Amino acid sequence: MDQWIAMLLLLSAFWLLLIRKISDTVPILVFQSFILALTAGFLWYETGLSHLLVAALLTLIVKAAIIPYVLHYTLKKIDATREIERITPKYTSLLIAILLSVAGFYITSRLHLPSTEFGEPYLPISIVLVFLGTFIMIDHKKALMQGVGLITIENGLFLVALSISYGMPMMVEFGIFFDMLVTVIIIGILSYRIHLAFESLNIENMRKLKG
Structure with missing residues (x-):
């Protein structure tokens, strides 16, 4: 089961690279x-560690409910149904993502990073998620996609x-979830203000503010 969960997480990251509209990112x-909450829940079932159950519930509440709602609300306010803007062509982006995935698996196998008994299958996927999240932030021009990339990176971490x-100590987990929620809210507010100023979410328009 753990292999299937890991593959679904990888599939979701690639799915983000194939979308045509910003609004498509929310359900993904x-x-x-x-799936991330399911992973934490599966590890809780295998280990009996109570903080993993709390992490799974927090992931469902914050990342699968509140953050998507904030993004959906922001998209609705600015009516951002238009297509996304990439720096590289779509299939070039996909090729780069494949290369990054291969690099993630290669690095994980070479570095021999420490891993737990039940968490080992997820380690290479976690590194790939960090790589792909970083690439999403670099490759997309619209502000909200920077937030999507950041969320993907945090999911990888x-x-x-x-x-x-x-997992990490419970207080650290609470702090990270709170920081992520605040960050997404700020990104939503900034995206709304950018749209009001330029009628676009393209961050390249920010250069116009230079004196």
Whole structure:
């Protein structure tokens, strides 16, 4: 089962690279967060560690419910149904993502990073999620996609923690979830203000503000 969960997480990251409209990111992030919560729940079932159950519930509440709602609300306010804007062509982006995935698996196998008994299958996927999230932030021009990339990176880091040590201390987990929620809210507000100023979410328009 753990292999299937890992593959679904990888599939969700690639799915984000194939979308045509910004609004398509919301259901994908819900799916990715749900699978991440399922991962934490599966590890809780295998280990009996109560903080993993709390992490799974927080992931469902914050990442699969509240954050997607904030993004959906922002998109509705600015009516951002238009297509996304990439720096590289779509299929070039997909090729780069494949190369990054191969690099993630290669690095994980070469570095021999420490991992837990039940978290080992998720370690290479977690590194790939960090790589792909970073690439999403670099490759897209619209502000909200920077937030999507950031969420993907954080999901990867969360999975790294699950893989290596069955998560982090509870207070650290609460702090990370709170920071992520605040960050997404700020990105939503900034995106709305950018849209009001330029009638576009393209961050390249910010250069017009230079004196």
